[in-house]
Amino acid sequence: MFNKRKTLIIMLLVVSLVALFAHVAFAEQLPNPSAKDLGDKIIKLVQDVGEPLGSAVVFATLLFAFFRLAVTSGNPTERAKTVQSLLYIVVAGVGLGGALFLAGFIMGLGNNLQ
Secondary structure, eight states: OHHHHHHHHHHHHHHHHHHHHHHHHTSSOOOOOOHHHHHHHHHHHIIIIIHHHHHHHHHHHHHHHHHHHHHTTTOHHHHHHHHHHHHHHHHHHHHHHHHHHHHHHHHHHHHHHO
16 A cells, blocks of 8 residues: 555656646757758868867877887888888878868858859
């Protein structure tokens, strides 16, 4: 008997709290975003996060490669591998920068055409 009463009281409290705070949840209608808004948010996210993160990764790998180049100064085969990895890092950095530049150019053309 006590458990049923306790369960009933808890259920009534939960229902009353839901009814009390329902106006807070439904106070404002959710906005209906357009595809342009979503595209603008994605572009801003890539510009704000992608570019600095890509630059930091390229800088860190270059720093590591130059450190490794200094450490392997006595071993010609390891030094050759390090120089080759530097070439790959530079090519990847140029590719990343070129892709971001091309994307910015295309987005600029799209904005000018509207």
